[in-house]
Amino acid sequence: MYDYALVHLIYTIPLAIVLTIILGPLFTRRDVYKILFLQVVAVSYTIPWDSYLIRTKVWTYPADVIIGPKLLDIPAEELFFFVIQTYITTCLQILLSKSIVTATYLRNEADSRDTSGAALLPWKRAGQIILTLASVVPILSRGGNPEGTYMRLILAWAAPVMLMLWTFSYQLLLLLPWTKTWLIIALPTLYLWIVDTLALRRGTWSIELGTKLGIHVWPHLEIEEAVFFLITNTLVVWGSVACDNAFAILDAFPQHFPVVPGIPSPLLLIKALLLPTSKYDSGRLDGLQNALTVLARKSRSFYLASGVFFGRLRIDLILLYAFCRVADDLIDDAPSAEEANMWVTHFTHFLDTIYSPKCDKARLEKALAPFSPKAQSILVLLPSDKLPSEPLYLLLEGFRIDQEFFAKNAKENPPIKTFSDLERYATCVAATIGELCLSLVYEHDPDKRANSDTIQKCVAAGTKMGRALQYVNIVRDVQTDAEVGRCYIPDEWFTKSSTSSLTAQKQEVLHFREEILNTAFDIYAENRDAIEQLPPYARSGIRVAVESYMEIGRVLRHRMNHGQPLDFAGGGKKGRASVPKSRRVWVGWRTMAGWRGPV
Numbered sequence: 276m277y278d279y280a281l282v283h284l285i286y287t288i289p290l291a292i293v294l295t296i297i298l299g300p301l302f303t304r305r306d307v308y309k310i311l312f313l314q315v316v317a318v319s320y321t322i323p324w325d326s327y328l329i330r331t332k333v334w335t336y337p338a339d340v341i342i343g344p345k346l347l348d349i350p351a352e353e354l355f356f357f358v359i360q361t362y363i364t365t366c367l368q369i370l371l372s373k374s375i376v377t378a379t380y381l382r383n384e385a386d387s388r389d390t391s392g393a394a395l396l397p398w399k400r401a402g403q404i405i406l407t408l409a410s411v412v413p414i415l416s417r418g419g420n421p422e423g424t425y426m427r428l429i430l431a432w433a434a435p436v437m438l439m440l441w442t443f444s445y446q447l448l449l450l451l452p453w454t455k456t457w458l459i460i461a462l463p464t465l466y467l468w469i470v471d472t473l474a475l476r477r478g479t480w481s482i483e484l485g486t487k488l489g490i491h492v493w494p495h496l497e498i499e500e501a502v503f504f505l506i507t508n509t510l511v512v513w514g515s516v517a518c519d520n521a522f523a524i525l526d527a528f529p530q531h532f533p534v535v536p537g538i539p540s541p542l543l544l545i546k547a548l549l550l551p552t553s554k555y556d557s558g559r560l561d562g563l564q565n566a567l568t569v570l571a572r573k574s575r576s577f578y579l580a581s582g583v584f585f586g587r588l589r590i591d592l593i594l595l596y597a598f599c600r601v602a603d604d605l606i607d608d609a610p611s612a613e614e615a616n617m618w619v620t621h622f623t624h625f626l627d628t629i630y631s632p633k634c635d636k637a638r639l640e641k642a643l644a645p646f647s648p649k650a651q652s653i654l655v656l657l658p659s660d661k662l663p664s665e666p667l668y669l670l671l672e673g674f675r676i677d678q679e680f681f682a683k684n685a686k687e688n689p690p691i692k693t694f695s696d697l698e699r700y701a702t703c704v705a706a707t708i709g710e711l712c713l714s715l716v717y718e719h720d721p722d723k724r725a726n727s728d729t730i731q732k733c734v735a736a737g738t739k740m741g742r743a744l745q746y747v748n749i750v751r752d753v754q755t756d757a758e759v760g761r762c763y764i765p766d767e768w769f770t771k772s773s774t775s776s777l778t779a780q781k782q783e784v785l786h787f788r789e790e791i792l793n794t795a796f797d798i799y800a801e802n803r804d805a806i807e808q809l810p811p812y813a814r815s816g817i818r819v820a821v822e823s824y825m826e827i828g829r830v831l832r833h834r835m836n837h838g839q840p841l842d843f844a845g846g847g848k849k850g851r852a853s854v855p856k857s858r859r860v861w862v863g864w865r866t867m868a869g870w871r872g873p874v
């Protein structure tokens with residue numbers, strides 16, 4: 276009785292619930308849109324075909340295994356199958372693709388410098404030929420062997436759609452890591468093969484003898500059923516990838532799509548997919564790839580957090596991070612104070628140029644000339660039209676303060692003498708970042724509902740939060756900074772004390788670190804509620820960015836409270852305390868679910 280409904284109760288619904296629990300907090304509005312879009316397409320495209328199969332008795336159901344309601348002869352349970360299978364497979368694709376920036380897999384195939392792009396054409400053509408044959412041959416051979424009926428019907432139904440999806444998305448299907456495409460097809464396919472085997476064995480549904488080939492993949496699993504689930508999962512994953520492809524094109528090329536609504540219409544998605552690949556801006560794609568590499572290599576916290584943002588905000592945050600990191604590294608790693616100052620001058624000139632109303636191609640090229648090609652590809656993409664200039668100049672001022680540690684008289688006149696020097700430094704290098712991040716958040720806000728009072732309050736809180744994060748950074752890096760001759764603990768704190776033994780000095784530094792960390796947590800506690808006033812589309816991303824960094828503070832505080840060493844080899848950079856990957860992922864998920872860490 277009601278065997279088909281039981282298949283759902285036991286096998287599909289629990290899996291869908293588990294995926295919803297895992298993915299629920301991570302869903303963006305685009306994810307929800309994509310799932311609904313694919314479900315509508317899947318159901319409406321499958322109904323006429325499935326109804327035909329049932330009416331012509333290619334497959335049948337004993338009357339007692341279904342509850343009763345039908346649409347065009349299709350039992351309600353079967354209709355539900357289309358909905359839930361699409362849901363499960365799309366959720367898996369969304370979950371496993373969170374970490375990638377899809378736009379970095381787009382290629383301008385007309386660009387001769389891009390060899391990976393040029394190599395795609397033969398594969399594209401081969402796929403198109405195979406799928407065209409798979410669409411046409413079953414129709415041409417429809418009067419043939421009746422045992423091949425079901426297989427022919429499957430191919431005639433699926434292959435034209437696969438041909439269309441392949442033609443739109445072959446770049447991503449060929450270039451994305453296999454774990455983001457083929458694995459996502461394989462996992463639910465295997466699962467549904469097992470479910471189907473059990474259903475066929477119990478007689479929940481059956482394929483009529485005369486319309487099947489009689490080949491079994493394993494006992495009780497007909498080849499047609501195996502192919503059906505393989506193909507339907509392929510359709511869902513390719514459809515999902517095609518949506519991502521369209522989103523990526525819209526996000527990556529503002530010159531072709533100046534305005535992208537929060538939820539782009541299906542028409543706009545198709546327009547994006549129809550943009551010839553020769554129109555893709557290779558420079559932009561290269562720069563974005565380089566920026567992402569910088570982010571992935573340099574900051575595990577912000578790399579994780581970047582996966583929670585989406586659309587153009589995500590791209591611009593990555594570009595902003597890479598700009599800041601390139602600037603910081605060039606100035607920091609300069610072999611001499613003179614060279615460091617020279618880089619500050621180059622960056623200042625670069626900012627002067629891009630913010631000048633007279634900025635043109637020639638001036639821009641001149642301002643970029645001192646930088647390496649990789650740095651140029653990143654710098655040129657800085658979204659300066661969405662960023663105020665003052666925080667960027669102030670950031671350079673912060674990097675200049677860093678250089679004062681290497682001045683000849685740094686011992687007598689250290690750059691961080693008092694707590695207000697420390698505050699000033701943190702304002703330059705991190706409060707600015709808070710302001711810049713929020714400028715991007717408000718510029719890209721698809722809803723634009725925030726009033727100026729709220730914006731002002733949030734930006735004020737964001738700048739303070741930036742300072743809090745910098746304090747955590749300072750407390751964590753005391754040893755590694757000391758090794759390169761820097762000390763951000765206010766100098767007067769030391770001079771006021773008269774302790775001399777090494778153990779007492781170590782104890783004293785520990786106490787200072789504790790004090791700065793407490794200040795960081797106080798600022799964090801005072802300002803974290805402001806995150807809930809940010810535009811909804813960016814709230815959880817900003818929460819994750821802040822929380823994943825404050826988690827470093829929590830690790831440090833725990834170690835302090837338990838008398839454990841703060842500086843040790845392991846995890847990230849040697850000598851620094853770091854948050855293990857599994858804990859970072861947990862913090863990200865927990866934060867998205869609205870559960871913040873202790874203050």
Ligand SMILES: CC(C)=CCC/C(C)=C/CC/C(C)=C/CC/C(C)=C/[C@@H]1[C@@H](COP(=O)(O)OP(=O)(O)O)[C@]1(C)CC/C=C(\C)CC/C=C(\C)CCC=C(C)C
Pocket residue numbers: 570573574575576577578580581592593595596599600603704705708709710712713733734736737738740741744745748802803805806809817820821
């Ligand atoms: C998600 C994403 C990609 C975010 C990008 C954030 C961004 C642009 C960061 C800039 C990083 C950078 C290289 C700045 C140069 C100066 C500097 C070194 C600042 C320190 C950052 C640490 O970065 P690092 O690469 O060293 O990271 P690791 O420790 O190695 O992992 C800072 C500690 C500053 C970070 C400050 C912020 C991100 C600002 C935080 C404030 C907000 C996001 C706004 C909060 C909003 C409200 C309303 C409270």
